[in-house]
Amino acid sequence: MHPSLILFDIDGTLVRRTGPYHRQALVDAIRQITGLTTTTEGIPVHGMLDPDILTLMLQAANLPAPEIAAHLPAIQTAAEDAYLASVPDLRDKSCPGVPALLAELETRDIALALVTGNLTRIGWRKLERAGLHHHFRFGAFGEMAPTRGGLARLAIERARRENLIGPQSRITLIGDAPQDVRAAQENGIQSIAVRTGITPPADLEHSRPDHLLDDLTQLDLSII
Numbered sequence: 001m002h003p004s005l006i007l008f009d010i011d012g013t014l015v016r017r018t019g020p021y022h023r024q025a026l027v028d029a030i031r032q033i034t035g036l037t038t039t040t041e042g043i044p045v046h047g048m049l050d051p052d053i054l055t056l057m058l059q060a061a062n063l064p065a066p067e068i069a070a071h072l073p074a075i076q077t078a079a080e081d082a083y084l085a086s087v088p089d090l091r092d093k094s095c096p097g098v099p100a101l102l103a104e105l106e107t108r109d110i111a112l113a114l115v116t117g118n119l120t121r122i123g124w125r126k127l128e129r130a131g132l133h134h135h136f137r138f139g140a141f142g143e144m145a146p147t148r149g150g151l152a153r154l155a156i157e158r159a160r161r162e163n164l165i166g167p168q169s170r171i172t173l174i175g176d177a178p179q180d181v182r183a184a185q186e187n188g189i190q191s192i193a194v195r196t197g198i199t200p201p202a203d204l205e206h207s208r209p210d211h212l213l214d215d216l217t218q219l220d221l222s223i224i
């Protein structure tokens with residue numbers, strides 16, 4: 001059993017500036033499955049779950065709700081395939097302090113898992129390309145629950161079910177968006193926000209995280 005569990009967001013928290021490949025995979029998947037030309041322009045993708053981004057793209061293309069629901073599973077699979085076929089090496093895209101921090105957390109026997117809006121295969125491959133995937137035991141991904149709070153709950157439940165953590169274990173969620181902070185608050189766990197994403201600083205402060213850091217080099221390991 002581990003003394004604590006840390007749940008990590010991916011984009012803007014572990015990696016950043018990872019290129020257009022993720023957005024392009026969503027666009028390409030929608031075109032492949034529906035024939036529609038769509039865009040992520042104008043959609044506040046930051047902090048959103050991939051299925052919600054796809055839904056907004058399809059709504060903007062005036063696809064009726066029943067058709068969106070019918071096509072979404074196939075679009076998600078196609079998006080994962082498109083991403084896997086296109087993503088380049090991302091080993092220089094880690095956020096500041098991340099590789100060293102993950103290695104240090106492992107030596108301290110802290111359990112690490114992912115809570116991300118990325119679709120499952122996109123999230124894993126992005127981390128693999130960044131050279132970070134081997135630190136994480138499991139994850140809760142975009143298609144697994146309707147909200148980020150729901151994803152965090154799934155991850156916590158799994159950690160308890162697998163006896164990775166006990167009643168006394170501290171649980172923390174680290175992310176770069178107000179949605180990450182809210183997900184932690186909804187689950188009654190500690191929230192750490194990092195300013196390494198594109199969230200305006202005032203928005204992140206307004207979400208009232210337990211701790212707000214410029215980047216993960218500032219993380220005080222005594223709080224986790």
Ligand SMILES: [Mg+2]
Binds near residue numbers: 010013176197
């Ligand atoms: Mg993020």
